[in-house]
């Protein structure tokens with residue numbers, strides 16, 4: 453098994469960069485969760501862990517320690533940029549040579565992400581970042597656009613773009629490690645057209661699911677997990693918001709399950725039989 457550690461940058465009390473109504477910590481989590489879900493769903497010889505799977509505060513030392521103690525083969529630290537630029541760039545540790553194994557991996561990953569993210573290419577770079585310096589395995593940090601640039605931020609708000617960015621990260625790993633496809637088709641959430649403009653509406657079934665305000669909490673699950681309590685990765689709070697409504701991206705694999713996009717957890721599955729009070733429209 454190839455052990456892949458995914459580190460969605462920031463989280464909890466650390467929002468990271470911000471712009472145009474969105475926060476870095478949420479964008480990085482959405483990308484990170486999709487990388488994990490695609491790897492786990494479509495490949496057989498890969499094992500994935502994450503530094504966080506929700507909106508939690510995790511220190512840099514906790515992140516690098518978790519990856520090191522697990523013995524990960526590879527680490528992705530996923531970020532978005534800010535400060536007046538536009539486009540995508542990635543980093544390896546500044547102490548590595550351009551002929552190092554990690555640098556070769558960076559070239560593969562960079563080409564696969566740039567082929568899918570519809571962004572300006574700012575190139576492959578090196579830096580003395582904690583997550584690159586303090587980790588024992590090959591590590592690449594990706595900066596997926598500038599959240600304070602209107603065009604890049606609009607892309608970050610598009611689930612189809614999130615999907616393509618995640619898939620670029622995955623295909624890079626597939627090539628590096630010869631990951632074995634397990635025969636599962638790409639998830640139904642895969643956008644139909646990789647070249648769709650960033651402003652195109654996300655793929656959708658045209659239906660919505662309404663979670664009534666009478667429900668305090670509503671469990672959510674990974675897209676590919678069975679909707680049982682032990683698999684819950686968090687909760688939505690319909691009562692707190694006077695009811696919640698989500699666009700249904702697709703049906704889940706199980707009866708009465710639905711795939712939705714959430715701001716805090718990314719793409720998730722919920723159970724919505726009519727007995728729960730959920731209303732499908």
Ligand SMILES: [Zn+2]
Pocket residue numbers: 461462468469476531532
């Ligand atoms: Zn960051």
